[in-house]
């Protein structure tokens with residue numbers, strides 16, 4: 368008797384709460400897979416999702432790398448950690464771009480050697496590479512032009528078909544049938560082109576105020592269009608410097624300042640000095656690069672005199688185009 372009572376009250380509850388149950392089932396389905404039941408996410412939810420998507424960044428470090436030091440490699444690690452900690456960025460690549468011989472800096476060794484050392488130094492990292500475009504130009508190239516070149520290259524790569532990418536990388540890839548006849552951009556995993564950012568030490572940012580070394584419009588474009596990740600360096604008070612520069616202050620949100628707490632005063636100048644004096648630079652220069660230096664007997668009194676008495680190409684160029 369009591370069994371039929373229970374069954375009857377069960378059906379009564381189900382009947383009276385039928386609509387509520389259906390609603391709960393639909394809600395659960397929507398939460399787990401909204402598109403599958405033909406519903407689009409509520410716009411504010413979509414906006415929140417978008418905000419959590421991280422911007423892909425490629426870090427570009429320009430400089431002499433004469434020779435490359437362990438600190439140059441550390442810059443990339445520090446910058447990547449910093450950007451990842453913001454939760455807004457994902458660093459997808461790092462590029463070392465040695466300056467060309469036409470820069471005419473005193474003691475600047477041939478680009479072929481500097482390039483070879485940088486390549487050896489990066490053989491144990493899977494995300495930092497060396498690019499020869501800048502140093503293979505016959506004339507010195509302004510940093511902003513190097514940045515434009517790499518941004519354009521990324522844009523072109525993003526639009527390349529999977530076949531072209533495979534061909535360029537020297538291997539064959541199966542064609543994804545679902546990608547046929549749709550724009551290549553949709554075929555690639557990336558929908559948005561990664562952004563180039565300048566990676567530099569505080570001394571480079573400070574050098575932007577040296578008269579005739581950098582053009583104002585270049586500084587403006589580097590900071591406002593691309594952005595900078597700047598690593599602290601002993602002897603450079605970068606916060607004060609940004610405060611004192613109107614242009615940097617205006618775009619300070621585009622300058623990521625990274626504090627290197629394990630401070631390290633390594634510089635290529637000091638490495639060259641030690642080498643000239645026959646002192647060890649082991650553990651300051653990556654082993655493979657050091658072997659190269661020893662094999663080719665680089666850095667001595669004579670090499671330090673290269674370009675002595677010549678003016679740095681940026682000064683020559685900017686003084687000529689702006690005689691004031």
Ligand SMILES: Nc1ncnc2c1ncn2[C@@H]1O[C@H](COP(=O)(O)OP(=O)(O)OP(=O)(O)O)[C@@H](O)[C@H]1O
Nearest residue numbers: 430431432438567568571598600631633634635636
């Ligand atoms: N110890 C360091 N701390 C922070 N940034 C550094 C350090 N060493 C090099 N950098 C940065 O690395 C980039 C390439 O620098 P560069 O090739 O001029 O090396 P360097 O050590 O400054 O050499 P040099 O003494 O010949 O000027 C620059 O942005 C520079 O500021």
Ligand SMILES: NC(=O)c1ccc[n+]([C@@H]2O[C@H](COP(=O)(O)O)[C@@H](O)[C@H]2O)c1
Nearest residue numbers: 429430431466509510511580581582681
């Ligand atoms: N106007 C410019 O674009 C400008 C001026 C000075 C130096 N730089 C670059 O900054 C880097 C400085 O390297 P060094 O610190 O080794 O001199 C080089 O890559 C050089 O090309 C650019």
Ligand SMILES: [Zn+2]
Nearest residue numbers: 430431570634
């Ligand atoms: Zn330097």
